Amino acid sequence: MPKRTDIKSVLIIGAGPIIIGQACEFDYSGVQACKALREEGYKVILINSNPATIMTDPA
Template structure:
């Protein structure tokens, strides 16, 4: 499938608390998703409530949030990232004007 040029960042939601017998499969799947997306050039954002997983290693995501996996927390993260994107675009436009 060709890379989508209209998408720049992808939010991966981790498995959260470890459940004996299931955690490693979800953690492995998540790390593989992060790796594949980064290789394609996407900015990878990760939210996971469990800091003791392989997924939360800094090499897998461009930004990692250790937060409860609730709709409210995920929504706050999305809003924060959208605002950061708007600020970076404004800064880039200001730099172009200065040139």
């Protein structure tokens, strides 16, 4: 699939607070998505209401 040049930024909405022990899978996939999109040159906007998430840590 070719890269779209009309899209400059992408909004990612995190899973938020969930059951203890199940958050790491959602965090890991979200972090990987953010990294991949940034490598492609997109501006990533992340919203996640989970205060314990690793997704909002500086890269």
